Amino acid sequence: MRTKALVIMIILTLSILSLPAQAEVLILIQPLNNDFYAVPGNTIVVPYMLSNLGNEVISNVTVYVAGPTSGFQYGIKVMEGPILPGDSYNDTITLTVLNAGPGEYTLKLVAKFGNVSFESPIRVIVKPVIDYIPRIKVGERYIYGNDVNISLEIVSTATTILSGRLGYTVALNGTVIKNVTSVTFVKPGDVWRGSIYLAKPELGIYTVRFWVNMSGVYKETTATFEVYRRDLRYSTDFKNGAIHVFVYDAQGRGVEGIPVYINGVEFRTGIDGTATYLVTAPGVYNVLLNLDGKVVEETITVAQLALDVTQKGTELFVRVRTAQKPLSGIVVTVSGPKGSTYGVTNEGGVAVVNLNMTGYGSLIVSAESEKYLGASITFNATPPQTPTRTSTTSTTPITNTTTTSTTSTTSTAEGVPRGSMVLGLLLVLSGLVFAGTSYLAFFSPVVQEEMLDKYYFVKVRAPRMKPLDNFRFEKPVTALEVRATKGKASIEDNRVVWEIGHLEPGEEAYLQVILG
Secondary structure, three states: OHHHHHHHHHHHHHHHHHOOOOOOOOEEEEEOOOEEEEOOOOEEEEEEEEEEOOOOOEOOEEEEEEOOOOOEEEOEEEEOOOEOOOOEEEEEEEEEEOOOOOEEEEEEEEEEEOOEEEEEEEEEEEOOOOOEEEEEEOOOEEEOOOOEEEEEEEEEOOOOOEEEEEEEEEEEOOEEEEEEEEEEEEOOOOEEEEEEEEOOOOOEEEEEEEEEEEOOEEEEEEEEEEEEOOOOEEEEEEEOOEEEEEEEOOOOOEOOOOEEEEOOEEEEOOOOOEEEEEOOOOEEEEEEEEEOOEEEEEEEEEOEOEEEEEEEOOEEEEEEEEOOEEOOOOEEEEEEOOEEEEEEOOOOOEEEEEHHHHOOEEEEEEEEEOOEEEEEEEEEEOOOOOOOOOOOOOOOOOOOOOOOOOOOOOOOOOOOOHHHHHHHHHHHHHHHHHHHHHHHHHHOOEEEEEEEOOEEEEEEEOOOOOOEEEEEEEEOOOEEEEEEOOOEEEEOOOOEEEEEEEEOOOOEEEEEEEEO
């Protein structure tokens, strides 16, 4: 290289000597190293010597590198200091290899002063990049009874195609249960993907090791995860016409997403940990739960209430039972032409209802219980027969004889029997009483209250001569549940509030309260 530079200088010197003596500019830039090796991302420092071969002082000379428009970043600098004729100046300039592919590139080192420039070639050899990133994508914990999918990746950061072998092992508590190897290749900038599938793996700690040997570069990575079972508890019961399942953790919090099967129908517990199955018929129901792979099974027997109804005069006797077992504390509702009334069965399972409250004719008799399916039947109640007053007439036969009979009539001195006077007085008194009660019945509402065991009943009847508007009833009791045949009933601050907007004259409404 020095010989080549010396020849160039001799030629330039001879050409200068052969020229007539006049002011002229002649510069020479020469790289002190012509060959450079790099990989993408490297910065190359190019040393050079700048010489003034003219007979004029030069300054502000621009030095730069030129080459392909992409793949490189070129440096540029200005030499401000004066260079006397025949002097030389040494310096460096840089260039950066960006994303240039592997290969040999010829670049130019250029020096420019005014309109005069000189350039020298340099050679940059870009070597291929062989690099990649192996990855394992897997969660930290998995609930027992679920499948586990593990993702493997090789992310190429190379500038050439990578090829070679790879493999993985899966160990459970230190014992290898899977060992797989294969051969593959990855293009520059691409991602190779693979997967490991574990079907419902056993409880324990798992370790995944992923190794790769691509184009002579070996790398490996590992990851661990746990398969575990939660401490789950559950309860099952039948209540208010449905089977209720509740799954919860050790802290009593409901657990969502637990599979529940009731007579083969699949459910999932909701966010509160419950699943509900409506029951429409009595029978035996099988409940199966999958508690993180632990299967438990329960059997729930649902019975339905049966009703036996008999009438005795103005009273209706309702016997509530299951099979042949009488049930106490069951609420019985009887609805008829006049309205509805309620009763609660005693220890013998019998509730007695006054038919004067419901009226006679076709009645609907129903019974409800949170532990059993309810029952309802239709019963025809007949009004009792009222005894009729009958008069007896005695007739004395008359015998015709030859003797003439004389008939005499006897009357009281006052002309009015004494018994008739007493009867009249009673009628006057009863009329006065009837007038008072009739006024209340015709113009004021009637409210009746009754308490049976844990049940509290209220009946209101509108006046017979006018409607009842904006009726409000309050009672300070501890209640669990309220129901009303009319209006709106609610529980507010240990009080039962019952409001009815309108009742027609003589119309009745009922309130039932289950006490706490």
